[in-house]
Amino acid sequence: MSNEILQLASVSRTYGEGAMSVAALRNVNLTISAGEFVAVMGPSGSGKSSLLTLAGGLDKATSGEVFVEGTPLGGLSINELARLRRRAVGYVFQDFNLVPTLTASENVALPRELDGTPARKAKRQAKDALRLVGIEDLADRFMDQMSGGQQQRVAIARAIVGQRRLILADEPTGALDSATGDGILEVLRNRAEAGAAVVMVTHEARHAGWADRVVFLKDGRIVDEAASQHDPAVLLAGMGH
Amino acid sequence: MSIKHSLLALLQESPRYGYQLRGEFEERTGSTWPLNIGQVYTTLDRLERDSLVEKDGDDGEGHLIYSITDAGRAEVMSWFAQPVAATNPPRNELAIKLALALTLADVDVSAVVQAQRSASMKLLQDYTRQRRAAATNAGTQLNGDPGAGDANDAAWLLVLDSLIFTTEAELRWLDHCEGWMAKRAATAAKSMTTAPVAAPSQKFAPADQAVSK
Numbered sequence: 001m002s003n004e005i006l007q008l009a010s011v012s013r014t015y016g017e018g019a020m021s022v023a024a025l026r027n028v029n030l031t032i033s034a035g036e037f038v039a040v041m042g043p044s045g046s047g048k049s050s051l052l053t054l055a056g057g058l059d060k061a062t063s064g065e066v067f068v069e070g071t072p073l074g075g076l077s078i079n080e081l082a083r084l085r086r087r088a089v090g091y092v093f094q095d096f097n098l099v100p101t102l103t104a105s106e107n108v109a110l111p112r113e114l115d116g117t118p119a120r121k122a123k124r125q126a127k128d129a130l131r132l133v134g135i136e137d138l139a140d141r142f143m144d145q146m147s148g149g150q151q152q153r154v155a156i157a158r159a160i161v162g163q164r165r166l167i168l169a170d171e172p173t174g175a176l177d178s179a180t181g182d183g184i185l186e187v188l189r190n191r192a193e194a195g196a197a198v199v200m201v202t203h204e205a206r207h208a209g210w211a212d213r214v215v216f217l218k219d220g221r222i223v224d225e226a227a228s229q230h231d232p233a234v235l236l237a238g239m240g241h
Numbered sequence: 242m243s244i245k246h247s248l249l250a251l252l253q254e255s256p257r258y259g260y261q262l263r264g265e266f267e268e269r270t271g272s273t274w275p276l277n278i279g280q281v282y283t284t285l286d287r288l289e290r291d292s293l294v295e296k297d298g299d300d301g302e303g304h305l306i307y308s309i310t311d312a313g314r315a316e317v318m319s320w321f322a323q324p325v326a327a328t329n330p331p332r333n334e335l336a337i338k339l340a341l342a343l344t345l346a347d348v349d350v351s352a353v354v355q356a357q358r359s360a361s362m363k364l365l366q367d368y369t370r371q372r373r374a375a376a377t378n379a380g381t382q383l384n385g386d387p388g389a390g391d392a393n394d395a396a397w398l399l400v401l402d403s404l405i406f407t408t409e410a411e412l413r414w415l416d417h418c419e420g421w422m423a424k425r426a427a428t429a430a431k432s433m434t435t436a437p438v439a440a441p442s443q444k445f446a447p448a449d450q451a452v453s454k
Contacts, residue, residue, distance in 0.1 A: 043420070189373070205362065205412035206405060209369035214362050216355070226359045228366030 004070070005166050005197035006032040006055055011064035012220075013050050024050040026220040027064070032199060034165060037192035039208035040201045042217030048201045049170065051217065055199060056089050056168050057081045068166060086115045090159025090167045092188075094174035096151045098143050098158075105130060105139040108157045117162070129157035132194070133187050149180035156187055160196060167191060169200040173207055185210040244276065244284050246320040249293060249309060253317050256297050256308035259285060271375075271397035273404070288313070335411065339418060350422060358415050365408045372401040 013025040025047045032038050040048050053059040054066050057073045066073045068088050073081065091097075098107045108126035113119055130136045133153040143151055152172060159167045169188065173181030189210055192198045200211065208214045214226040251257060251265050259281045266276055285307055288294040293313035297306040309317075335357060342348040379394035 043416070186373070205365060206369075206409045208362065209365035209405065209409075210373075211366065214366070216358065224355050224359045226362035226366065228363055228370065 003033050004031055005034050005068070006030075006199065007067040008051070008055065009065045009067070011054060011061045011066060013047075013054060013059065014062045023220050025054070025061075028220070028222055030215065030222065032197045034195050034197055035192055036213065037189055037198045037211045038200070039211035039214045040199065040217060041203065041205070041208055041214055046217040047220040048217055050220075052168050052170055052199065052201050055166075056091060057085050083115070086111050087162070088164055088166055090156075090161075090164045092152070092155050092159050092167060092169040092172045094171040096143075096148075096155045096175075098151055098154055100143045103140050103142055104135070104146070104154045104157075107143075107154055108161050111158060112162050115162075125161050126157070129161040130154070132160065132191070133157045147180070148176050149183055152176065152180075152184050153187060156184070156191070160191055165196050167196050167198045169198065171202055172200060173202070173204070181207065243320070244280060245288060246317065248281065248284055249288065249313050249317045249320070252294060252307060252309040253314055256306045258300065258304035258306050260304070262307075268393055269396045271400050273400055343422075351419060354415050354419050354422075358412060361408055361411050361415070365405065365412065368401055368405045368408065372398065372405060375401055 008028050008030040011025055011028045012023065014021050014023045016022055028047075028051065030051075040051060042048050050059070054061055055068075057066070057068065057076075060074065068084060071084060073084070076084065099110070102110065105123060105126040108129050109119070109122040112122035112125055117125070127136060127139060130139050130153075133156050135150055135153045135157075138146060138150060138154075141150075143154075146154070152175075156167070156172075159169075167188065172188070173184050176184060185207060188198050188200065192212070198211075200207070202208050212228060215222055216224045216226075247266055248262050251262055257265065259278060262285075263276050263278055263281050285294060289296065289307070291312075292310055293316055294307045294309055297308040299305050339350065339353065342350045342353050375394055375398050379391065379398050
């Protein structure tokens, strides 16, 4: 399996045509490997959400190519794209987007069952995913019996269930208080350390601080990156700041 | 930072000698503000001169022990009771740099802002990683509930939180500066309908600004 989970190669996305066109992304190059936690920051309208939408195959690039686990998305049919999304890509949204009439484990099992996995196996995979996010004991609860932080853990479990290694998170802590939000970041961090590639859009610097790499977008372009180094000498130098 | 009051606070706990005081101070604050031993002894001399501490013999191995006096205890209590005074804003090199950059024609202010943002973000990532490790040591739960771990680890956690929130505040301030400058440029462009605003492409940019490839 390739170590590069997500690659954007010279990706541009323009909405509208002619004088009225708006460039949401301009010539973006970005590669994210297994085990990496990347935060995307930038002012409103800088292209953060467009980047996430394109990465997840929910929208198509005007030019350039998006690769998920080595597969170029541009040439896929709508059905092939949907299949790839269910197999390889997990989404985490600010407002959880869970089905209220299903239990936690049913919510997590749903994408597997839609993908043709037998119900019993899907349920087992759901239990495994719930264990990885620390709430296996809440598997039979309905959403209105869970706190916001617990629901977001269900959403993360749904995002990682099966073999999916790309987690796309759009302001995943936006609806949570600070301590609960930190717990969610810890879960995402743990998933990256276990080999997933996590891309998180956030406007909170403190949350971006959990990432290995922070990509700054402005006017649809990547203008800079901050990559944390694991060298202790750098940490000590930072202390003198 | 008040070395004087920090040493008094430690002496209130028990009599100690200079190296012990330095060790305790650094352990409880995560070595964030290293003390040199010369500073410790100079401070102890002054505290003794002011009758806040007194020499209390040696420990048998040639270490001179200091203990706190009643006046010293009163001084510590009063230090904890008083808020930290911020009558004069501490000199902030970044604010000074940006204020000057804004008034000089040859400086690309947004490049200065971005270089700083990137550096501060790296620092924030480093603090966050250290905090995560410290939280594990202090027994903090995944949901953020503080554990009943070691008090020194807990103290170090709070110091790290302070560094994290300060760095976050700096990043928010940089966003604010950038937004403000963008609005200002838009207003200037509107008022100069005949002459467009010059692009800053020829201006100075910090050499160490890493642009993503």
